[in-house]
Amino acid sequence: MISAASATPALAQYAGGVSGSIEVASDERRRGLSWSEGDPVVRGTISAPIADGLSLDATAVTLWGSDRHGNADAVIDVGPTFVRQVGGWRLSGEARYRLFPGAAGQGYGELGAGAGFLIGPASIDLFASYAPSQSAIGGDNLYLSASAIAGVPGSPFTLSARIGRSSGQVTDPLRAARLRPDGTYWDYGFGVDYLKERWTAGLRFADSGIAGPGSRHAGPSLIGRLALGF
Structure with a gap:
């Protein structure tokens, strides 16, 4: 999901104690693909500081028997995140392992690194995620993205936009799909997004360049969300 709350690492969450959120959304869409096949989801996140700039993060999302992920009932992403401010740059790195309860042989790992900076009221972030070749995903996977987030001055609204590109080598076409x-x-x-104290409500439009048979659950979609942070 693209939102003011989740599109970029937030330095503030590492300055205090454990933080998290609970969210309901009309779809779980990642990199232009609906992981929940267009069904509503419940998402929970938690972040626990370990050291200065380092945290252990976990996210769980309901998938309701997703065909894309071997009829998995959920996806759980868990791993460390490191964030450091260097001059005007916000640098980050992370490692994630994705578990798929309710499905066998679907788990895979991924590494990520990003850099962000401010231009006036906007935050610009560049990010790269790489999943090394694994049997569960039929090869390797590289995802490059750029995103921007800006608050509307004098209002509780935040605007966001992003673009990404997926590529990689294929060893098993069926699993790579x-x-x-x-x-x-x-x-x-x-x-x-509309932010009010601990509450966030938002709308997002998402689409991809996928065409043909692979375009199922990858076309244009308007996604609504409501989240409570704690």
């Missing part, structure tokens, strides 16, 4: 159903492709989205 799980994350890249049309081979190399682009996805994009933009959204608006």
Whole structure:
């Protein structure tokens, strides 16, 4: 999901104690693909500081028997995140392992690194995620993205936009179609969020360049969300 709350690492969450959120959304869409096949989801996140700039993070999302992920009932992402401010740059790195309860042989790992900076009221972030070759995803997977987030001055609204590109080598076409159903492709989205104390409500439009048989649950979609932070 693209949102003011989740599109970029937030330094503030590492300055205090354990933080998290609970969210309901009309879809779980990642990199232009619906992981929940267009069904509503419940998402929970938690972040626990370990050291200065380092935290252990976990996210769990209901998938309701997703065909894309071997009829998995949920996805759980867990791993460390490191964030450091260097001059005007916000640098980050992370490692994630994705578990899929209710499905066998679907788990895989991924590494990520990013850099962000401010331009006036906007935060610009560049990010790269790489999943080394694994049997569960039929090869390797590289995802490059750029995103921007800006608060509307004098209002509780935040605007966001992003674009990403998926690519990689294929060793098993059937398994590779799980994350890249049309081979190399682009996805994009933009959204608006309303923030009120611990509550966030938002709308996001998402689409991809995927065409043909792989376009199922990859076309244009308007996604709503409501989240409570703690």
